[in-house]
Amino acid sequence: MLDFLSFKRKSLIDKDTPEAPFYLVADDLFVERDGHEVFLKLIHSTSKDxxxxxxxxxxxxxxxxANIFxxxxxxxxxxxxxxxSFAxxxxxxxxxxxxxxxxxxERVHNRYVSRHCSKSLHFGKNYQVSSGFGYMDIVNLEVPMVVNFICEQEKTKNLSWIGYSMGSMIVYSHLSKNMNSPIKNLISIASPMALNHMFIRFIPFLNITSRFLGFEETSLLGSFSESLVPLTRIIRTLPDWFVRFNLISPMLFNPLNIRNNTIKTMLGKIIEPIPAELERFFAEFVKRGFSTHEKFANYLINLRALRKTKRNFLFFYGSNDLIATPESIFLAREVISPFDVNNLIGIPHAGHIxxxxGKNAMDTVWxxxxxxxxNLHV
Incomplete structure (x- = not known):
């Protein structure tokens, strides 16, 4: 049984009084099951208009x-x-x-939840994700927790899901096992059914970068952190050419289609370390795919069955994406929802991030x- 905990407070980040014309507010919400807690941030308008x-x-x-949104x-x-912003x-x-x-x-939890959210199980503690936390924990535990919590919170039987990269891959897996899931509308942004070897090449780089940047968070409960100059400030001083134009950038994004400040924000506030088990899962998946042909066949059969359900799908892809290649998005659409001629949108020259x-993300994706x-709510 799920134990739902939620509270509304003005945090240090979202503390301002709602402003016209949108009157947006943010609430911190927590859902817990058997000692495992998921953190959600709810953003909504209080305007009666x-x-x-x-x-x-x-x-x-x-x-x-999720602050990427x-x-x-x-x-x-x-x-x-x-x-x-998208959100x-x-x-x-x-x-x-x-x-x-x-x-x-880890960074969100140690930087925000541990410091400011007294209703969280992790308040005042150094949050460290288990090395054994993996993809199936997200699919089998967290996604159902989130979906059930929101349905109860909103008193609804249907909801929409927008996933970026892995954010929709987990829903592919979830829906393949849960045909009666309340997720009725799925927007998939650069979310493939299969990954190429390029994906694995950049994971160690992201892990090293994230753990270096997260050093200040892991020591936040100690006095040593008080004397640290926040590394995000150092990031802000990096030369623009280094931020956008380096050996790794072409694999992750089109350097001409993203702002220097966006990359610095990604490095300072968005990138997270990848648990060993999650990294291992994707490495094995890229190398071998499903562990057996039977599992792969069942996965495809279940996903194809989604065609017969009353669900709506929209797929976005970047033509220059080396992580979620256009072909991988075409495959996902072909398996899940091939008959809607308007559910596939390609963005010329866009990379993964x-x-x-990117500079044109508001007009091309958001x-x-x-x-x-x-249009679905009309």
């Missing part, structure tokens, strides 16, 4: 937290004063936006996703 449009979950990709068109993040744009139009921070998000937070969801 904005028509409620239902609940939507925003799920991040591997090695990132709060990055605005200038590369800043966490503000509620505008509608220029705020949805909330300003009437959606109740649930930002899902998966259990591997700039697809979701607004089309918003309009698609709004």
């Amino acid at each position: 904005i028509k409620p449009l239902g609940a939507v979950v925003l799920a991040p990709g591997i090695a990132t937290n 709060r990055i605005d068109d200038k590369g800043e993040t966490l503000s509620l004063k505008h509608n220029r 705020n744009l949805l909330a300003a139009e009437g959606f109740r936006v649930y930002l899902y921070h998966p259990g591997y998000t 700039d697809l979701i937070v 607004k089309p996703a918003l309009n698609w969801l709004k």
